Amino acid sequence: xxxxxxxxxxxxxxxxxxxxxxxxxxxxxxxxxxxxxxxxxxxxxxxxxxxxxxxxxxxxxxxxxxxxxxxxxxxxxxxxxxxxxxxxxxxxxxxxxxxxxxxxxxxxxxxxxxxxxxxxxxxxxxxxxxxxxxxxxxxxxxxxxxxxx
Amino acid sequence: xxxxxxxxxxxxxxxxxxxxxxxxxxxxxxxxxxxxxxxxxxxxxxxxxxxxxxxxxxxxxxxxxxxxxxxxxxxxxxxxxxxxxxxxxxxxxxxxxxxxxxxxxxxxxxxxxxxxxxxxxxxxxxxxxxxxxxxxxxxxxxxxxxxxxxxxxxxxxxxxxxxxxxxxxxxxxxxxxxxxxxxxxxxxxxxxxxxxxxxxxxxxxxxxxxxxxxxxxxxxxxxxxxxxxxxxxxxxx
Numbered sequence: 001x002x003x004x005x006x007x008x009x010x011x012x013x014x015x016x017x018x019x020x021x022x023x024x025x026x027x028x029x030x031x032x033x034x035x036x037x038x039x040x041x042x043x044x045x046x047x048x049x050x051x052x053x054x055x056x057x058x059x060x061x062x063x064x065x066x067x068x069x070x071x072x073x074x075x076x077x078x079x080x081x082x083x084x085x086x087x088x089x090x091x092x093x094x095x096x097x098x099x100x101x102x103x104x105x106x107x108x109x110x111x112x113x114x115x116x117x118x119x120x121x122x123x124x125x126x127x128x129x130x131x132x133x134x135x136x137x138x139x140x141x142x143x144x145x146x147x148x149x
Numbered sequence: 150x151x152x153x154x155x156x157x158x159x160x161x162x163x164x165x166x167x168x169x170x171x172x173x174x175x176x177x178x179x180x181x182x183x184x185x186x187x188x189x190x191x192x193x194x195x196x197x198x199x200x201x202x203x204x205x206x207x208x209x210x211x212x213x214x215x216x217x218x219x220x221x222x223x224x225x226x227x228x229x230x231x232x233x234x235x236x237x238x239x240x241x242x243x244x245x246x247x248x249x250x251x252x253x254x255x256x257x258x259x260x261x262x263x264x265x266x267x268x269x270x271x272x273x274x275x276x277x278x279x280x281x282x283x284x285x286x287x288x289x290x291x292x293x294x295x296x297x298x299x300x301x302x303x304x305x306x307x308x309x310x311x312x313x314x315x316x317x318x319x320x321x322x323x324x325x326x327x328x329x330x331x332x333x334x335x336x337x338x339x340x341x342x343x344x345x346x347x348x349x350x351x352x353x354x355x356x357x358x359x360x361x362x363x364x365x366x367x368x369x370x371x372x373x374x375x376x377x378x379x380x381x382x383x384x385x386x
Contacts, residue, residue, distance in 0.1 A: 007228050014309055022313045034326045035271035056326060099265030101194060109328055127264045132333040134199060135343040136190030 036109045039083060039090035042121070047114050055090060055121055056109040056129060057083035064104055069095075083108060094123040101128035156233055156373050163366045170363035177356030184349035192346075198262050199346070205255040207354040208248045211361055212280060213315055215245035219287070220312040223305035235301040236376070238308060239291050240368035244361055246284035252277060264328060272321035273329035276314060283311040297379055 026033065036056035037045075047053050063082035068075055079094045081104075092110050102108060107129035112122050185203035192199035219241045226234035256274070257267045268274065291297075291304035322331040333342040340347060 004228060011224055011227055011309060014306065015312070018310050018313050022317070026317070030325075033272050035269065035328050036326050038326075099263070101263055101265075103194070106194070125265075127266055127269070127328060129328055130195065130263050130330050132330045133341045134195075134202070134333060134346050135193055136345060137193040138190070139193070139343055 038085040039088040040085055042090065042114055043088055043119075046116060049113060049116065052111065052113060052124075054109050054111045055083070055092075055114075056107060057085045057090065058107055059102070059104045060084055060089065061104045083110070090121055091119070092121045092123050092126075094126055096124075096126070098126055099128040101130065102126065103128075107131060156236070159233055160370065160373065163369065167363060167366045170359050170366065174356055174359035174363055177352050177359060179356075181349055181352035181356045185353060189346055189349050195263055198259060201255050201259040202346075203349050203353045205252060205259060206350060207357045208251040208255065209277070210354060211357055212245055212249040212252050212277070213318060214358075215241050215248065215361065216280065216284070216308075216311070216315060219245065219308045220315075223308040226301065226305045227309070232376075235298075235305065236369055236372045237365070238305065239301070240365055240372050242284055242287045242291070242304075244364050244368070246281060246288065248357075248361070249277065249281040249284055253281065269328050271327040271329060272325045273318065273327045276318040276321050280311075280314055280318060283307070283314060287311070297376065 036054035039055060039057050042053070042055050060082040063080075065080050067078045067080075069078045076095050079096075079098065080091060082089050082091050084090070092112075094110065094112075109127045109129055110121060110123035111125040111127070113124075114121050181203065185200055189200070191197045219238045222234040222238040222241070225231055226238065253274075256277075260269075261267050287304050287307055290307055291300040294300040294303070321327060322329055334340045334347075342350070
């Protein structure tokens with residue numbers, strides 16, 4: 001009986017030790033574990049110009065613009081759109097291929113550098129973020145009609 | 150308390166349950182696959198890609214559930230010294246590792262068309278990858294000693310330490326900003342997945358769970374024989 005108690009205490013000790021260790025580690029790594037920042041966080045804790053970061057938010061409706069730009073004989077398309085976290089808006093510029101699921105009103109995560117002077121985020125890569133809603137198209141259309149009414 | 154913890158009694162029970170598990174797994178997976186592929190609508194946003202979810206999500210659930218069972222068995226094994234707990238734990242590990250691998254691969258295939266990338270180091274994906282490494286570490290450690298009892302003990306400690314990863318995987322999407330979406334099915338509140346898509350998901354989840362139990366029972370049987378041989382060898386020596 002005594003040996004059994006000893007072993008229980010041993011296990012309890014391991015579990016507490018590991019949990020406390022993990023807690024300390026994770027709270028300290030909090031900033032590094034965040035995959036992306038919100039526009040508000042970027043504007044309050046301004047990152048260095050050469051620091052690659054990620055910013056995520058909802059693409060504002062009717063904010064997507066495409067322009068053809070000529071730079072030293074090469075033509076490329078510059079895409080710009082605004083993302084928001086319901087508090088702050090942030091303009092994002094990007095030259096590249098947007099993921100198929102990129103939609104206005106849906107979440108995106110952009111990777112790149114923040115330009116403090118122009119308050120513009122220059123993205124080198126854009127990822128679409130999918131939310132937890134799954135539904136067939138017909139139901140989505142019904143939803144939309146419901147909102148319009 | 151441990152009526153079936155005697156390997157012999159357990160084996161009798163297991164032999165009776167085994168064919169039923171196979172039967173249920175077959176039926177549920179058959180219906181689940183039919184609905185997943187042919188009788189459920191595409192998603193309004195993802196299109197046909199949504200069908201990957203019917204294998205990805207149940208595998209992810211199982212990867213966590215199997216590890217929890219291993220953790221519980223390891224605690225029982227260390228405190229009460231039950232051989233059967235070690236046998237179950239050892240038999241679970243490769244199955245859990247397989248489901249974790251399926252989760253990671255299907256997730257990656259889904260991620261490319263949906264997010265635009267095969268892999269990102271966000272908290273959910275990284276913690277699930279760590280789970281795979283813990284499973285593999287468990288398999289290696291439990292076989293690393295000449296005396297299997299020593300392997301059992303060390304692997305059990307690893308399994309208990311690794312338990313800390315489970316809440317991290319589960320709530321990573323709520324604790325940190327991740328690219329991975331939060332859970333669609335929660336204990337509280339209505340599911341944010343439409344019922345026509347929930348149906349195949351539940352069938353696949355049950356089917357794969359029965360499949361897991363069936364493989365587990367088979368592995369346990371083999372493990373018991375292996376131990377008998379091992380003990381016999383030790384007696385001869």
